[in-house]
Amino acid sequence: MQRTKIIATQENLGTSAGAATSISYATVVRLYNNTSGIVTVGIAESVGAASTSYFAMPASSVEFVEKVASQVIWATSAIPANKVGFTN
Numbered sequence: 001m002q003r004t005k006i007i008a009t010q011e012n013l014g015t016s017a018g019a020a021t022s023i024s025y026a027t028v029v030r031l032y033n034n035t036s037g038i039v040t041v042g043i044a045e046s047v048g049a050a051s052t053s054y055f056a057m058p059a060s061s062v063e064f065v066e067k068v069a070s071q072v073i074w075a076t077s078a079i080p081a082n083k084v085g086f087t088n
Helices: none
Strands: 003-006 028-032 039-044 052-057 062-066 072-075 080-087
Touching (some): 039 062
Antiparallel strands (some): 003 080, 028 080, 039 072
16 A cells, blocks of 8 residues: 655645745655645746646645656645655
């Protein structure tokens, strides 16, 4: 059975590309959309980068995002994020 290992304290994502964060250089991030609407999440190579990859998170959902440690992440709402790992 796979489990989630919390590595760093939860923080809220920035709400623009200019406020993006690497979440303590995480390679796996747990996101929780605690809003009542869809939130768009962006992942970029650097803060303020013009080329960003996006995906939509439904309301009240959890996603695990795997990324390169130096990549930054942000969302259209300040949703909670944790640096995590997986363990068996």
